[in-house]
Amino acid sequence: xxxxxxxxxxxxxxxxxxxxxxxxxxxxxxxxxxxxxxxxxxxxxxxxxxxxxxxxxxxxxxxxxxxxxxxxxxxxxxxxxxxxxxxxxxxxxxxxxxxxxxxxxxxxxxxxxxxxxxxxxxxxxxxxxxxxxx
Numbered sequence: 001x002x003x004x005x006x007x008x009x010x011x012x013x014x015x016x017x018x019x020x021x022x023x024x025x026x027x028x029x030x031x032x033x034x035x036x037x038x039x040x041x042x043x044x045x046x047x048x049x050x051x052x053x054x055x056x057x058x059x060x061x062x063x064x065x066x067x068x069x070x071x072x073x074x075x076x077x078x079x080x081x082x083x084x085x086x087x088x089x090x091x092x093x094x095x096x097x098x099x100x101x102x103x104x105x106x107x108x109x110x111x112x113x114x115x116x117x118x119x120x121x122x123x124x125x126x127x128x129x130x131x132x133x134x
Contacts, residue, residue, distance in 0.1 A: 006109075011068075014054055014056040035106075040057060111129040
């Protein structure tokens with residue numbers, strides 16, 4: 001793993017949260033997009049070399065909506081940049097981590113992604129991210 005790619009924050013209202021984080025970070029989001037495969041609307045901010053991803057569910061039954069219902073708004077996951085997501089997935093699976101998908105999926109911000117189950121990662125939802133080439 002190369003570095004922390006971003007920190008994902010679950011929010012109920014992406015527009016209100018964008019306003020809050022614009023004031024907090026002193027800069028507006030650089031990108032907003034819908035990620036159909038994950039059922040979320042995302043909004044990205046840069047804070048120096050770091051990125052923050054806001055996530056709002058597109059439906060009341062979505063993963064983020066269920067997360068907020070259980071735990072409230074707040075940090076949802078930590079994403080790590082990798083150069084070869086498939087080999088990292090294989091390595092981590094061999095080390096005993098449980099992957100939430102067998103193949104990488106298209107994620108936000110031009111990335112291929114895969115999540116590790118929090119029960120096998122010390123209670124933290126971990127996301128692997130590789131820059132897409134298409």
